[in-house]
Amino acid sequence: MIKFSNVTKKYGDKVAVDGLSFNVEEGEFFVLVGPSGCGKTTTLKMINRLIPLTSGYIYFKDKPLSDYNINKMRFDIGYVLQQIALFPHMTVRDNIAQVPMMLGWDKKRINDRVESLLEMVGLEGKQYMNRYPDELSGGQKQRIGVCRALAADPPVILMDEPFSALDPISRESLQQDLLDLQAKIKKTIIFVTHDMDEAMKLADRICILKNGAIEQIGTPDELVNQPASEFVRQFIGTKHSIHTAKDIMVPVELKEDINNYGSKSNEYMVVNINEPLDHLLKHLTNNEKIFVVNDEEQLVGYVTTSSMIEFLAQNGLNGGGKS
Missing domain, CATH: 3.40.50.300 (P-loop containing nucleotide triphosphate hydrolases)
Incomplete structure (x- = not known):
């Protein structure tokens, strides 16, 4: 144009x-x-x-x-x-x-x-x-x-x-x-x-x-x-700054292949560590827990409704739009 x-x-x-x-x-x-x-x-x-x-x-x-x-x-x-x-x-x-x-x-x-x-x-x-x-x-x-x-x-x-x-x-x-x-x-x-x-x-x-x-x-x-x-x-x-799953997740000590969780992994959504906050909010409405993996597909943490609410409260965010 x-x-x-x-x-x-x-x-x-x-x-x-x-x-x-x-x-x-x-x-x-x-x-x-x-x-x-x-x-x-x-x-x-x-x-x-x-x-x-x-x-x-x-x-x-x-x-x-x-x-x-x-x-x-x-x-x-x-x-x-x-x-x-x-x-x-x-x-x-x-x-x-x-x-x-x-x-x-x-x-x-x-x-x-x-x-x-x-x-x-x-x-x-x-x-x-x-x-x-x-x-x-x-x-x-x-x-x-x-x-x-x-x-x-x-x-x-x-x-x-x-x-x-x-x-x-x-x-x-x-x-x-x-x-x-x-x-x-x-x-x-x-x-x-x-x-x-x-x-x-x-x-x-x-x-x-x-x-x-x-x-x-x-x-x-x-x-x-x-x-x-x-x-x-x-x-x-x-x-x-765009907040991601890395900022919000509850970390796990041992990194391992998410596939090792077998049937459990099928019950929950799995996202990359760089997934934006607003996407996570949408996913959490249908998932009580979201697994977080790194680029090598290793489990590094998880996000729950409680961890999300705590993060939003600590950072003064409302969870909508650009964060």
């Missing part, structure tokens, strides 16, 4: 983005994350040509961005900002309808689209269509911003730290709403944040930037378990 090929952006002698090459697949939730000044927002803005690149190529649907009419291209790319900047003198309906009106949609089609989008983000359509921005909470304004970006049904959505100005409760709620929405609409989303917690919760894949260059691209699990550098390890932080 979107491809960066050795893309560089310079401001005079200062390199803001340095030789970026990566692909974003259709329907993927791709997050750009890194410390302030690492080039995240510059990278995002080059996709819809708000900022011109200095060298390299960005491809959209296998064609260089420069081959597209800039206005038509932007109709295919929705954009959600940190500061939503709704037009204060316009109703919610008219704020959302800006692009469809420019595309010449008729009034009924626009009204139907606005109402369905509001319902999709959890706002009752007829109740909110005729309100003005100053009648909305911060979280509601962000939802309107998402609706506006989706109004003309673009295949790509760019989101630049859209939740960073919200209070923690509203932010967490909107993150979950966005995940639920993405499960329904399957857009290609490129999302910028400086918050690793947010990146880990939302992303299919994460691109960690440092000083304008890529440190590592991978799934949340890949970044946690196989960090490419000490910077990545420190930026992710220890609280995102």
Whole structure:
């Protein structure tokens, strides 16, 4: 869907983005994350040509961005900002309808689209269509911003730290709403944040930037378990460590072949020592004990409901999602 090929952006002698090459697949939730000044927002803005690149190529649907009419291209790319900047003198309906009106949609089609989008983000359509921005909470304004970006049904959505100005409760709620929405609409989303917690919760894949260059691209699990550098390890932080059977099991003193347990081993589930915690939780609902083996299939321990509960309590975990 979107491809960066050795893309560089310079401001005079200062390199803001340095030789970026990566692909974003259709329907993927791709997050750009890194410390302030690492080039995240510059990278995002080059996709819809708000900022011109200095060298390299960005491809959209296998064609260089420069081959597209800039206005038509932007109709295919929705954009959600940190500061939503709704037009204060316009109703919610008219704020959302800006692009469809420019595309010449008729009034009924626009009204139907606005109402369905509001319902999709959890706002009752007829109740909110005729309100003005100053009648909305911060979280509601962000939802309107998402609706506006989706109004003309673009295949790509760019989101630049859209939740960073919200209070923690509203932010967490909107993150979950966005995940639920993405499960329904399957857009290609490129999302910028400086918050690793947010990146880990939302992303299919994460691109960690440092000083304008890529440190590592991978799934949340890949970044946690196989960090490419000490910077990545420190930026992710220890609280995102993926707990496994090794952390939770009750060890046994004598390692032996699990097959020696004969019929007993058939009564219980057997997992590798690196099995993630969330998988173990699912297995324990149907098993009173899970045997744990190493890569040589030697028995090294077991997990029970009691050992799991004790581990979760000691580590302050709730057992759900990424641990």
